[in-house]
Amino acid sequence: MRRIQMKNEQALKTILAHFSHLDDIRWSQSGNYNLINYFKGGLTADEKLLTHWLCYITDRQMPFMRIWDLGGYVLSSLVHDFQTRRDEDIRSILEGHINDRDKEGKLRVNLIAPSRGKNKRLQKYESYNQDGIVSFASRYLPEDLLLIFRTLLLLDKVSQRGFIGYFINTIERIDPKADDYHYKSILHMADALNKLTYLSAGAIRAQDLRRKMKKIISEATKFTVDFKEVQGLYTRKRLWCSLRDFLKSPEFNHEFVKALREAGYPHSRLWNRSNQRLKRSLHALELPGDVWNNSETFRKGLFDPYIEEVPKTWDMPKTVRAIYHSLNDETELDFHPEQLDVTFDFVPRMCERNMCDVCLFGKGIETTCHQKEGTYCSVTLLACGYKHPCVPSECYFKGDAGKGICESAT
Numbered sequence: 001m002r003r004i005q006m007k008n009e010q011a012l013k014t015i016l017a018h019f020s021h022l023d024d025i026r027w028s029q030s031g032n033y034n035l036i037n038y039f040k041g042g043l044t045a046d047e048k049l050l051t052h053w054l055c056y057i058t059d060r061q062m063p064f065m066r067i068w069d070l071g072g073y074v075l076s077s078l079v080h081d082f083q084t085r086r087d088e089d090i091r092s093i094l095e096g097h098i099n100d101r102d103k104e105g106k107l108r109v110n111l112i113a114p115s116r117g118k119n120k121r122l123q124k125y126e127s128y129n130q131d132g133i134v135s136f137a138s139r140y141l142p143e144d145l146l147l148i149f150r151t152l153l154l155l156d157k158v159s160q161r162g163f164i165g166y167f168i169n170t171i172e173r174i175d176p177k178a179d180d181y182h183y184k185s186i187l188h189m190a191d192a193l194n195k196l197t198y199l200s201a202g203a204i205r206a207q208d209l210r211r212k213m214k215k216i217i218s219e220a221t222k223f224t225v226d227f228k229e230v231q232g233l234y235t236r237k238r239l240w241c242s243l244r245d246f247l248k249s250p251e252f253n254h255e256f257v258k259a260l261r262e263a264g265y266p267h268s269r270l271w272n273r274s275n276q277r278l279k280r281s282l283h284a285l286e287l288p289g290d291v292w293n294n295s296e297t298f299r300k301g302l303f304d305p306y307i308e309e310v311p312k313t314w315d316m317p318k319t320v321r322a323i324y325h326s327l328n329d330e331t332e333l334d335f336h337p338e339q340l341d342v343t344f345d346f347v348p349r350m351c352e353r354n355m356c357d358v359c360l361f362g363k364g365i366e367t368t369c370h371q372k373e374g375t376y377c378s379v380t381l382l383a384c385g386y387k388h389p390c391v392p393s394e395c396y397f398k399g400d401a402g403k404g405i406c407e408s409a410t
Contacts, residue, residue, distance in 0.1 A: 006308075011305075015302050016324075017335065035251065036068050037068060037070070037121040039113060043076060046164050047079050048252075048255050049255055051072060052245065058136075059138075070122065073119065073134055073136070074112065098110070100206075111137065113134050147198065149216055150199075151196055157223060166192065182270070182284075186243070186247070194239060238288070283324065283336040287317040292346075293347070299319075300407070301407050303316075307323065373389075374389075
């Protein structure tokens, strides 16, 4: 990775430290991120993890809550059938969750699942929960459906339909005592997940779906478990989001460790999110690039003023990776590139609404920081919508160190 010349290292370190602390708060409790609306209780850890992975496949250019509420319901039903109806063909199971026609009879693919009665999170989607059937359509469903089919087909072939078994196949030959065990394992996992799902990516028409499915079946016969330690994969936003959740989310990390243990992996405890060795290896995760961290206002205000010019083709994932390497060469940072993903919550609230007068990097937090123990931190609640108890004696932000750093501030 090419290094970047710095104009102001201290400013960059302050910016990255702020986002690191916001990220720590983000993952401190489940209310600060998205949870899945499973179609029923009692799903196994493996079923929950695979549902999460499939939900992220569909997470493109549509409201994220629709995916977790509606998609989570339908996809968890599909996953449950996939992992419990083991004598049934994969294609047959998937076909049972596909509706080819809309109400007017036009060719339009939807994923469907039987309704299991009242579900509070489905109430706002009444038109998609009728006649005992819940339906869900992602924006790119013909393509997404093909990726889901490839995923299930290959899991059936190489890990007896076990999602976590696929992870174990990926990392079982890596020495758990080695200093770089977690780092290498994360990169191997990323390569394995990419090959499991995204090598079939590409736009297709609804009428071509079943022809493409036949092609996937043919390709699956040649698939082998051969995963590598790879760098980059910058374009795989959804891959990094899902893998990040498995390692950092209180809910999904618990399920990840539980699934490893239940599958017989002897080193499952090493993947607990509190493990310091794992934490020190999270720099292997790439920043999921999106419209928010690539926002022109955000980038020009907080990064461009403090670094020399970078190639025009570099988006924020590549840029922050290069900044990380350049700064980390001199001193070990309490930051890793993926942490900049808090921009998903920060940029819409701050940059897009021109909230510079109360921004951590604009006019500062003097008018919003109440330092009142026993209440929520008003700074993180305003900046990102994160609920976090105010503890003035332990507050990183109260020094207002980021005030005035952003050159986009008005």
